[in-house]
Amino acid sequence: MSSKGMARAAFLVVFAVWLMIWVMLPTKLYKNTWTPNLETTLNSTYFSGQAAFGCAYLHFQNKSTDSSNHSKRLGLDSATALLKRPVVVMAPLGIVSALELTFAAMFVALLIWSLANYLYVSFGNLHMHKEGEKIWEAKLRSVSLRLGYIGNICWAFLFFPVTRGSSVLPLIGLTSESSIKYHIWLGHLSNILFAAHTIGFIIYWAITNQMAE
Structure with a gap:
């Protein structure tokens, strides 16, 4: 070799x-x-x-x-070339190859897996952070916190698609130019997750009378 x-x-x-x-x-x-x-x-x-x-x-x-x-x-390199052929051409996705579609599906699976496991572990060990707190309130806090964790995953992958001279993208047959749209999508997704994280905590603080603390 x-x-x-x-x-x-x-x-x-x-x-x-x-x-x-x-x-x-x-x-x-x-x-x-x-x-x-x-x-x-x-x-x-x-x-x-x-x-x-x-x-x-x-x-x-x-x-x-x-x-x-x-x-x-x-x-x-015909196998690699086959994976790079467009399989989806539609708005707002644009032109998506089989390779890109595969990695996108894997990333979505990672997010679902992570959220499901975070909630499974969290709901099995609920901690009441305030005296008299109800179970559903504790679960709301837990879900809001874990949505922030999932947003961190998006941030971990955020700059891979736009890193010129990346040593990672060539490994999987991608280029920074063709992957810019994934950087944008990851940014939007992380914003949605962090917005849900923030709104969830605001609601939790409001119903538990912690807004003034």
């Missing part, structure tokens, strides 16, 4: 681990077991090394070779 292929495979593993952390984030296992270990392991040195690794990958990505060009001429 060439140095470029090794760097690509290693970076895919790093990216997959990062995605897995987001999948596990709302679970009890992450909170009780993973968090203490990650806090002691993932320090600033780790993230500096990760950034340097991304730069190395970009170097290999931009350094084209005769063999890779020959492979493209032979049509060995």
Whole structure:
């Protein structure tokens, strides 16, 4: 395997681990077991090394070779080209390829999974934050708080689509130019989630007489 292929495979593993952390984030296992270990392991040195690794990958990505060009001429990238073909052409989505549609569906699934797990864990361990607080009021507070958590997920992915020279987008066959619309959609979605988070807490504070506190 060439140095470029090794760097690509290693970076895919790093990216997959990062995605897995987001999948596990709302679970009890992450909170009780993973968090203490990650806090002691993932320090600033780790993230500096990760950034340097991304730069190395970009170097290999931009350094084209005769063999890779020959492979493209032979049509060995036909599978990737097939995924990049438009499958949806309509407003307001615009032109969406099969690859983009797949990742969009996976992201929506991540949001649903995270919200469902956050609420499952939260409703199983409700804490009354004020004397005389009713169960439905505590659940309203919990839902409002978790909507903010889901908004954080949108923020975590917000700038991936518009990062020029990104070491992540080439891994999945996308470019920053074609992904700008996803940056806009993520921004709108995060605004909606944070607005719901804010409105939920305002209602909660109003019904529990905490507006003046």
